[in-house]
Every structure is written in structure tokens, then in C-alpha cells.
Amino acid sequence: MAALKAPILLTGFDAFEGVPANPSRRVAQALAGQSVQGSRVHALVLPTVFELSRRQLEATLAALRPRLVLALGAAPARAAIRVERVAINVDDARIADNAGRQPIDCPIVAGGPAAYFARLPIKAIVAALREAGFAAEVSHSAGTFVCNHVFYALMHALRRRRTVRAGFVHLPVPADAAAARQEEAVRIALEVALGVAQDLPAAGGSVD
Ligand code: PCA
Numbered sequence: 001m002a003a004l005k006a007p008i009l010l011t012g013f014d015a016f017e018g019v020p021a022n023p024s025r026r027v028a029q030a031l032a033g034q035s036v037q038g039s040r041v042h043a044l045v046l047p048t049v050f051e052l053s054r055r056q057l058e059a060t061l062a063a064l065r066p067r068l069v070l071a072l073g074a075a076p077a078r079a080a081i082r083v084e085r086v087a088i089n090v091d092d093a094r095i096a097d098n099a100g101r102q103p104i105d106c107p108i109v110a111g112g113p114a115a116y117f118a119r120l121p122i123k124a125i126v127a128a129l130r131e132a133g134f135a136a137e138v139s140h141s142a143g144t145f146v147c148n149h150v151f152y153a154l155m156h157a158l159r160r161r162r163t164v165r166a167g168f169v170h171l172p173v174p175a176d177a178a179a180a181r182q183e184e185a186v187r188i189a190l191e192v193a194l195g196v197a198q199d200l201p202a203a204g205g206s207v208d
Contacts, residue, residue: 005038006067008190009060013073013146016048017095023171023182024072030183037194039067048146049099050091054108054153061157068165068193070120071154072186073147075170081129081185082139082170083122087151088115092144108152116155118167121199125169125192134185138204142168165193 012028015021025045032043044060046053061069075082089112091103122138129136142148151168158164169189171182 004040007064008036008039008041008194009044009064009066009069010041010186010190011044011046011057011069011071011150013046013048013053014098016098016146019074019076019173022048022074023173023179024074026179027171027182027186028072031186031190034187036187036190039194041190042066046150047098049097050093050101050103050146050149052099053146053150057150057153058157061154066164068190069154069158070166070186070190070193071147071150071168073142073150073168073170074173075143075147076173078170078172080135080137080172081182082137083120083125083129083189084118084139084142084151084168084170085122086115086117086140087142087148087155087168088144089113089152090144091149094145097146108149109156112152112156116152116159118151118155119158119165120167120193121196122167123200123202123204124196125189126204127200127202128188128192129185132184132188134181136185138206139170140206142170167193
């Protein structure tokens with residue numbers, strides 16, 4: 001019998017101000033238990049709360065020891081799926097989190113690097129999503145709210161575990177008809193994240 005491969009950790013967030021039904025939660029739970037490239041998907045729904053989300057993520061990373069971590073969040077003002085390139089070391093909240101906290105200009109890790117890059121073939125993921133008919137793009141900022149906080153904490157936690165692939169994808173908040181397809185999009189992202197060793201040299205920059 002083939003040895004079992006280390007699992008995939010797929011995270012989503014609960015509802016927060018302006019997003020009463022978070023698609024990232026629904027998609028993570030829908031893919032839980034499925035197998036992708038020989039790895040079982042483990043879903044974790046994080047609270048949209050600074051610090052607590054990070055602690056829950058770190059505890060699960062230590063217990064699960066996944067080979068791929070894909071964190072998902074909702075980007076309500078966006079029409080495309082955004083594959084994030086970079087996490088930055090700052091919390092600067094425009095609205096309060098679900099615990100009523102609103103940090104302004106606080107480092108996530110005091111003395112930590114200004115930023116981490118995703119360890120995912122982001123161009124290949126965008127290309128595969130477009131091929132499957134989704135609007136998708138590379139994004140150069142995951143914002144400065146709880147999504148970026150979790151993304152930075154994730155890359156920081158894995159800084160010495162170089163073989164673990166990890167990154168973040170923002171999902172639009174879809175009309176009901178499009179919601180089911182987001183599950184397919186994230187499955188594609190997981191397949192490419194594990195199946196593509198070398199990213200595509202495709203243009204993915206922006207000028208704004
Ligand atoms: N989106 C928010 C936090 C939780 C979520 O799904 C963000 O983009 O920071």
C-alpha cells in the first residue's frame with residue numbers, strides 16, 4: 001500500500017461586517033475530506049479576529065503538519081478570484097474585527113520581516129482558473145485586515161519548513177448561482193499548488 005501523504009490544510013473565515021455568509025467558510029467545508037493529489041483536505045474555519053485566528057492556525061499547523069496550506073478569505077468588493085503574492089507585516093483595520101478590536105499600524109510580528117511571498121505557483125494557478133472559465137488575477141496586496149494577518153502569520157510559522165507550500169486566495173462574494181462553482185475553483189488551485197513545481201513565466205503584474 002502506498003504511504004499516505006501529509007494532508008492539505010484549507011482554511012476559511014466566519015461571517016464579518018458586510019459579509020453575512022462568508023464564501024471562504026462554505027468552500028473550505030465543502031472540500032473537507034476530499035482527496036487532492038493523494039492528500040486529504042482538512043478544513044479549519046477561523047474567527048475573523050486578530051490574534052485568535054493566528055493562534056488557532058498555529059495550533060492546527062503544529063498538530064496536522066500539512067504539506068500544503070491554502071488560506072481562503074472573502075473580498076466582497078472584487079469580481080475576480082485573487083491569488084495573493086505577498087503578506088505584509090502590519091495590521092491596519094478599517095473596521096473592527098468580530099471581537100471589536102481595531103488595531104492601527106501594529107506589526108503582526110515585532111521585528112519580523114516586512115513581508116513574505118506566497119510559496120505557490122501563483123501564475124500557474126491564475127492560468128488554470130482562467131482556462132476553467134473563472135475570472136482570476138494575481139493580487140499584490142491581501143489588505144491589512146484579518147486575511148493579511150493570517151497570511152503573514154502562516155508564512156512566518158512556516159519560515160523554517162521550506163518544503164511546505166502555502167499561500168492565500170481571496171474569493172469574491174458571489175451571487176447564489178456562482179457559489180457552487182467556487183468549490184471547483186479552489187479544487188483547481190489545490191491541484192496546481194501540488195502538481196506544478198515551477199511557476200509559469202506569465203505576466204501577472206499591475207500598474208495601479
Ligand atoms: N475577509 C477579510 C477577513 C475575513 C475575510 O473573509 C479580509 O479580507 O481581511
